[in-house]
Amino acid sequence: MTQNEQLFDAAQKHIPGGVNSPVRAFGSVGGTPRFFKKGEGAYVWDADGQRYIDYVGSWGPLILGHAHPQVLDSVIAAARDGLSFGAPTQREIELADLLCEMLPSLEQVRLVSSGTEATMSAIRLARGFTGRDKLVKFEGCYHGHADSLLVKAGSGLLTFGNPSSAGVPAAVAADTIVLPYNNVAALEALFATEGDKIAAIIVEPVAGNMNLVRPSPAFVTAMRALTERHGAVLIYDEVMTGFRVGLQCAQGLHGITPDLTCLGKVVGGGMPLAAFGGRADIMGKLAPLGPVYQAGTLSGNPVAVAAGLATLQAIRQPGFFDALSAKTAALADGLSKAARDAGVAFSAQSVGGMFGVYFSATPPQTFADVMVSDRARFNAFFHAMLAEGIYLAPSAFEAGFVSAAHSDADIAATVAAAARILGA
Numbered sequence: 001m002t003q004n005e006q007l008f009d010a011a012q013k014h015i016p017g018g019v020n021s022p023v024r025a026f027g028s029v030g031g032t033p034r035f036f037k038k039g040e041g042a043y044v045w046d047a048d049g050q051r052y053i054d055y056v057g058s059w060g061p062l063i064l065g066h067a068h069p070q071v072l073d074s075v076i077a078a079a080r081d082g083l084s085f086g087a088p089t090q091r092e093i094e095l096a097d098l099l100c101e102m103l104p105s106l107e108q109v110r111l112v113s114s115g116t117e118a119t120m121s122a123i124r125l126a127r128g129f130t131g132r133d134k135l136v137k138f139e140g141c142y143h144g145h146a147d148s149l150l151v152k153a154g155s156g157l158l159t160f161g162n163p164s165s166a167g168v169p170a171a172v173a174a175d176t177i178v179l180p181y182n183n184v185a186a187l188e189a190l191f192a193t194e195g196d197k198i199a200a201i202i203v204e205p206v207a208g209n210m211n212l213v214r215p216s217p218a219f220v221t222a223m224r225a226l227t228e229r230h231g232a233v234l235i236y237d238e239v240m241t242g243f244r245v246g247l248q249c250a251q252g253l254h255g256i257t258p259d260l261t262c263l264g265k266v267v268g269g270g271m272p273l274a275a276f277g278g279r280a281d282i283m284g285k286l287a288p289l290g291p292v293y294q295a296g297t298l299s300g301n302p303v304a305v306a307a308g309l310a311t312l313q314a315i316r317q318p319g320f321f322d323a324l325s326a327k328t329a330a331l332a333d334g335l336s337k338a339a340r341d342a343g344v345a346f347s348a349q350s351v352g353g354m355f356g357v358y359f360s361a362t363p364p365q366t367f368a369d370v371m372v373s374d375r376a377r378f379n380a381f382f383h384a385m386l387a388e389g390i391y392l393a394p395s396a397f398e399a400g401f402v403s404a405a406h407s408d409a410d411i412a413a414t415v416a417a418a419a420r421i422l423g424a
């Protein structure tokens, strides 16, 4: 047995499924998950000492690569001063000020410890602000694992949602309406009949949890116009896209000012930190100022804040996103060309430092499109790339991430490996 196999066996004794978050178990691709013991720059090493070029980056946060020296220095200095106080600290002001400076839609922001907390709290706040209960989400978008978000579409466009997880009460799911992504007509039809009952739309402004799906400009415009007209709150869930697709996130690319924004992943630089923020009149409804309760023992944790600050300061350097975007586009273009040369039905695209690869001739527009791509081919490709020392997300439904630490040689090696595999 390999070390990875032994560890996976041992893990399953006291950890359900051997993992602390389900996709890590390799359930959809099969095989043994790799247990990592070290990361540096663009590389990770598993328990058997095998090195991989990493395109997961802890699912997005590690935009500077693993163990970035400035982030480590900042974290270590903060840790020496104490791990947690449960009282305000000066660095929280620095991070809040920096976030509001970098993202014009943020007038105020609150720090939390996970993306799930950010979305869950933003939704409660939107409901408290509007005095309405209904929530609109889109099929294939993931917003964390809060009850009201683990909901799938019912039959028929205007029916209310069904729980997509055991343990979610039907009554909670009933207040979530699930519509197809990129479908303006469905959105208009819903607001025409239910608009005055809708508290909020929550959306992944570039979807990254059903592989990468780009929104159409018409879809983006319709969400903003309809929520404005009907007094609903537009929540951009930028937990994945925030400071990943560009310095002003997806909202900067779209030219849209959402009412509330959720951030996570990159904003914590690899530590448990997330945030939600937006219009001051809405944020003012939060306790202790207002009636909407929200709290956290470790919220604004000083060590996590230090990692976030160091990460944001690094990505603000002139040219950072141009270089990252160019590198990520080179990867997507290289993979597409390799597939074309091999005559394989395949496509790839990128937005900033995020990319999608699809075993279909064109990139998907909706969750239904994603579902028809060739999953068996992806799984074979995933394992062949893994054997070549390239670590992709272990699922056909996840986006990939490039970091500033990936060199042109890493990208070239990845494309060369893909060309060998697709050719075979």
Ligand SMILES: *Cc1c(COP(=O)(O)O)cnc(C)c1O
Pocket: 113, 114, 115, 116, 117, 119, 142, 143, 144, 145, 204, 208, 209, 237, 238, 239, 240, 241, 264, 265, 274
């Ligand atoms: C990862 C993610 C979340 C959940 O964040 P956690 O930190 O895993 O709770 C929410 N929304 C989006 C868009 C995400 O990608």
